[in-house]
Amino acid sequence: MDLYSVCDWYDAAALLTEDERLVLGRLRDFLETTAKPLVGEYWERGEFPDEIARPLIGLDLMEPAEATANRTRPARGIYHGFRIFELARTDASIATFYTAQAGLFRTAIRVGASEEQKKEWMPKVIDFTLKGVFSLTEPEHGSDIAGGLATTARRDGDAWVIDGAKRWIGGASTADVLAVFARDVADGQVKAFLVPRGAPGVTLTKIHRKTALRMMQNAHITLDGVRVTEADRLHNVNSFRDVAAMLRAMRSDVAWIATGIQAGAFEAALRYVTEREQFGRQLGGFQLVQEKLARMLGNLTSSLALVVRLTEQQEKGVYRDQDSALAKMQTSLLMRETVALAREVVGGNGITLDADVARFHADAEAVYSYEGTHEINALIVGRALTGQSAFTK
Template sequence: MFRGVDFYNVDELLSDEDRLVRSAVREFLEKEIVPLIVDAWHEEKPLNFHELGRKFGELGMLGAFIPEEYGCPGMSYTSFGIICQEVERVDSALRSFVAVTSGLVMYPIWQYGSEEQKKKWLPKLAKGEIIGCFGLTEPNHGSDPGSMETTARREGDEWVLNGTKTWITEADVADIAVVWARDVEDGKIKGFIVEKGMQGFQQYSLTKKGSMRAGGVGEIGLVNCRVPEENRLPEARGLRAPLSCLNQARYGISWGAIGAAMDCYETALNYTKERKQFGAPLASFQLVQEKLVKMLIEITKGQLLCWRLGRLMDEGRATTEQISLAKKNNVRVARFCARTARELLGANGISLDYSPIRHMANIESVYTYEGTDDIHTLILGRAITGLQAFRRE
């Protein structure tokens, strides 16, 4: 069983509920997921999230921070973060599923949906009875969603959607998709719940990936897709709505990335203590100890960022910029730790018998999605200078 990395006694800052959640999730993952993950990743045969989703739901891992009145766990954001940390410690695809379901599918329905939509969809998503995905990124527009080309045209009591969404987690297996499109009449971005089987709704899988191979990633096609007015998110008006959802996912990533970093560190530490060269354990050499110390320092700083950000989220005071800082920093930490652990394992570092090479590949996706490292730099730059550098007017 994974012991955890806690050099600054961060555990003392957590609530009893936080620790109970972590123990339950960790035990479940060790028993049921860890034995499956390497083959799923190696063979690029995504885990069965319809089956796993129900198990995640039983443990309260989906939509953890959404109130109980909608059939959800009603936990703190800190507990949600801990869940993300534990699942990404095993594999980034697991955290993607949890964070997308919670922050990109359930959150917009909770915040921008009607009461009827909340009561219809949130309990099912929380229990893992259905899978959702989030349709924002397009083939020509990733970092600039405001330029999206997907359109929505009102025709009586229906909306006709046309466009393509790509690099969408679980797009190929989703039962519903929260899709964002530009209203051709007023030019505003609107959100829609598109259901599997609706006329003109197409779902595809993207394969031959060098990253995130244990989870599904796909594409959504909307060809004169007819969606009833009752499936439009009534409170979503403009680009601010989908961007607020991204904040939720970025928060989950900030915790998850540290989980991946912790696993890389623990793997490297144990390996170098056991592996002997020149008649002594690798961990006894100065160069090796320096690498381990650097990993521990960066992980510890990332843990403290997560804890403080979790408290700000629970108080409703976290800003977009604070979330961007944590996402940017902690993914960089995970990237550094995965690379360093791979180095410390030598030739064994490229073997899937050890986790760092898998984390190393997965984190390349995490480094890019939900805002690239450069985009988060510009978000922070705007915050501290008061000047935006996204485009030249």
């Protein structure tokens, strides 16, 4: 059976080159043989296994030689999308862990850094010798972060002094630097800084008692009089408009994650109903089960078509808020139904980690909310449709 034949009904993967498929096949082998046997145990423990993190980084997936013509050109967007899809198809925390670096932090550098800064930092981002996280969300500000961002930055000679807090920052505990967004007290505009994780005044606290993305380590970060140099400020971030440009690019990554989660849940449910017997026959032979399988596949296929087309548009340089917002909104909505149907057809065993669907069902709730809630993304689309903003002031 081909790499994506079950969950890629219309063969979107045909858009990949042979070399890209080779790299993704290598990733799938690692995920199936090394990662997948570990995820249930570590999900329940609320820990991210080093046995996954280290070899995953070592696979050289961000800009692999095979997919970049021996590094003479960047990897294509469709390759990056299917890489996210493959990770999320196995586990949402693994996908979130990898895209924290390959998506969020890399985008912060790509969009926010000056050419000189990019020349210094980007190679280290790609090979993970400079690990970073995107630190925007705050304890009291998520959906309203554009106007509500409360972390402050004050210029003091050749340095900046940062005070405030960030929350839900995934991967912060293992990062080298935190890309912190703060409001300049002088002009009221948002700036961004690379803050060393171990800098004086930085305190990280692990967020416990989560019921989704349990393997992903999310942190509450307190910044108390933290000093960073002007050289560590991202020089192309001078207002929230620059931050919005990052979010515009990153929401497509989350839409790919939502699509991959559907693939993982669908495949787990399909495997279960073709093995499990009730009333003397396989569950997969019942009409009502087949109807639910068809709906799951329809949701997944629709989502995959949407993210592929969005990626093709972005590859041409077409980046619009409403496009990425629509993709994140719709794939997340379909994801929610798909994982619920997967849990439903697996029955009582669907709430255990053994059948896999429970992980996808729980993790989907986190993905549904991050990188813009359903409502926020709907208002972005609605503003584009009507020309009128319905956001509250």
